[in-house]
Amino acid sequence: MPATPAEPQPLPRSLVPLPDETLPGFILRLSHRLDQSPGQLMRLAGLTNSANPSNAAPVRHLVMLQPAPLETFARLTRLTPEEAQALTLRRFSGRDPAVTELLQRPGGNQHSRMTVPPWLLLNSSRYCPRCLAGDGTDVQDRHGGPWKLQWRLATVFACLEHGILLEHLCPACHHPPFGNHGREKRRLLVSAIGEAGLHPAQCRNGVLAERGAQTCGGRLDTATARPLRPELASLQTKILDVLESGTEPTAAASISDLQITAAIVAGTWPLSAVHAPFDLPPALDALLDRRNAIRADVRWDAPPRDADLTAALLSAADALLVQPRAIFWQNLNRILPAAVPQSSGHWGQTWTRLREQCSPTFRLDVEHSAANRIPKPPRKRQPKPFADPPLPVGQHGFLPEHIPQRLPTSWMRILFDHGAQESWQDSVNMRFRRTAAVDLIRAATGVSFPEAARFLGISASRVHRHDSWLSTTTRHYPRRRDHQQALTEAFAVLAQHIARTTEEPANYHHRRLQLTLWHLPTDEWHTILTQLPPVDGDHSTDPGRDVHLGASAHIWATITGSEWGLAPCFEPPLTKNPTLTIPGWPQHAVLERLHNPAGSRFWGILRKILDEYTQRLTQKIDASIA
Known part of the structure; x- marks a missing residue:
């Protein structure tokens, strides 16, 4: 379709994105090629807020380009929408739990602050000096190598191509690149947006000098490289394999297991240090030895900023995690008594993410050990308990992933023909459909009502009940008991029907x-x-x-x-x-x-x-x- 007058025309020249390149890195290379400031390019691409005189592009574009800016940016840069979206962290959704959590979080108003999960680096970037120096091709000699998406994931601490640890500070200003240092305190996609002459490998942090604030300009591609130990290279390879090609949602669960174990290692230091596979750097010991002098800002669910320390922490967590299940449990039972209560703010979101993101076996082992050895957080006041599912928990011949969010009409007809009240079709039809689907998940897994709803992708507010929906038809207890018995029989018939389906069942969860x-x-x-x-x-x-x-x-x-x-x-x-x-x-x-x-x-x-x-x-x- 021809572009409307309000739409920007494609640039006369663009660039082919480099493998694993980020959106801000591509903008820096392209603006350098066009000899214009990143702010001009981002304004043309629709990434800035037109009402903001500073034309600052928010960092949320790095997470995902929404439809309108995606279409404008792709047209301007002569990329396909798929190529443009590949410059964002959305490609890791489903495998990296931090990215998935941020993308699935309900949106607030445009002025709300973005709460970033701790294992996601939106306010800075690690980097490999040799990658930024380029690979010797003409285009990279002129405009530098890629700022990689992987470097924004805190579980990535090394460059396997060059066999070195990633850096996290500019050697000139000693602040993280892409940080909000100096007078600018917002999270921005690119800083120093008015600077047109900086090379993409130069630091754009604001610093204070004798003549006032100015841009750092230090060359990041000349930073001293730190060699990577073979055992850390093996761990990084394993993590990247999961992030790049792991099967969803198993991949995200395995990354979550590793991150939660890292929090446990940090929170039970130095008892947990004995599980490290090699001598840990002294700086990690200094960082984690907080139990005798806990500072208010310490959070054990956040990784160290230095890639070297993150690598050491993850290696200790991995060594603990890969033990046989019985030994892993014994080790947990040994180190957890030294931990502070689960209600302590130093755990951050550790226990919440354990419940919501980790693999079932890992969660069971950790919760069982923690419940016996460190106090649980106080229970929040809950509404009336949800009724038990009409179908008892057990093996019913179907898997939870085969249950759709909205039960088919044919399945609902089975319930109505075998005991469900016909009046529910009109009075509580939508609620009954949702509740029936949730109860089928509960019957197959034994999880709570809110957890089953979350598995189906239904928000708790849409299925929240202060009482069983049986009470919506009658408050007479004997009659309600009869309805419950009839409904149990109806669900049993439906379960048999689902289990006997001859066709390959659809994996609705996938x-x-x-x-x-x-x-x-x-x-x-x-x-x-x-x-x-x-x-x-x-x-x-x-x-x-x-x-x-x-x-x-x-x-x-x-x-x-x-x-x-x-x-x-x-x-x-x-x-x-x-x-x-x-x-x-x-x-x-x-x-x-x-x-x-x-x-x-x-x-x-x-x-x-x-x-x-x-x-x-x-x-x-x-x-x-x-």
Whole structure:
């Protein structure tokens, strides 16, 4: 489609992104090639806040480019949207728990502060001096090598290509690159945005000098390289294999296990030091020996800033973690009595992330050991307990990943035909559907109601109940007891039906993970529009944003077996403000027409095209299961 007057025209010259390059690194190299300031380039690319006179681009663009700036940036730089998005940390979503946590966190207002998980480096970057110096090709000799995405993950402490540890400070100003030092205190994508003459490998930190504040300008590609020990190279290789090609969500759980173990090592120092596979640097001992003089700002769930210390801490954690399960448990039981209570702020989010992100076996072992040896945090006041699932916990012939978020109508019909109250179809239909899906997960896993809802991708606020939904139909206890018994029998019939399904069951959990932040790409939507009929009544070949959103939600809901209103295209971070999909609103009307296109040539053809697209995408996602 031709660009509108408000859209920037593609630059006459651009660059091919280097492997694993970050968005700010690409901007620095491209602005250096064009001999203009990074601020000018980012303003053209739509990355800055037009209302901000300093034209500062927020660091959130490094996490993910939202649809509007993604399209503008890709057009300006002559990249595809996929190439542009590959410059962000989104590629690690699903494998790195810190990235996944930040992307899945509900969005606040535009002035809210971004709370960054401790193992994600958004306010600075580690770096390899030899990578920044370039590989000897003409383009890298002129504009430098890549600032790599891996360097923003705190679990990455080494450059395996050059066999050296990463650096975290500028040798000139002794501050981390890309930090908010000097007068600028915001988290920015690129600092010193008005400086046009700096090389991409020069430090852009603000420093104080005799003549006032100025940019550091120190060369980072000349920093002294520190050799990498072979055992640390092996550990880094193992971690990178998980981050780059591990199977979701197992990969994220294994990284979480390592990070939580690192917090336990830090919180039980020096007892845990005996598990280190080699002599640790004295600086780590000085950093972690806090139990006799704890400072208020110490957090054991945050990694050291120095890559050398992070490597040593992770090696101690890995040595503890790879022990046989019985020995691992014995070691936990030995070191945990020296730890402070779980309620201490020095643990940070250790115990929360243990519950939400770690592998089940690891979580069970750690929780069991910790519960017997260090006090638990005080319980928060909870509403009335959730009712037990109608189906007792056990082996029922189905796996939790085979349960969709929104149970199919055929499954609901089984419940209604075998004991569920017909009145629930009208009075509590949506709530009953959600609760039934959650209860099937609970029956298969034994987890709590909120945990089962989280597994399904449903927010707790959408399934929260102060009492069993049985009480919504009657408060007469004997009658409610009879309803409970009938419902148990109905769920047993449904479980048998699910288990007897002859077709290969869909892995809805895998599909939801793959499409966590999915929306129908703009270029593919434009391709779909070219297949639509010409003007048909009030419809044109460009029906507008609401139809695009509705198509995204329809495809997502069909593949994941979910509700329209929970589609990521309606929620942050894909949209600034959550879009309502309630009856009477345009988005809901679009979804209703897509669901039932009878009587309209336009909607019928669009539905057919979307069904074909859905089938292709489903096959691609299902084939990606390792």
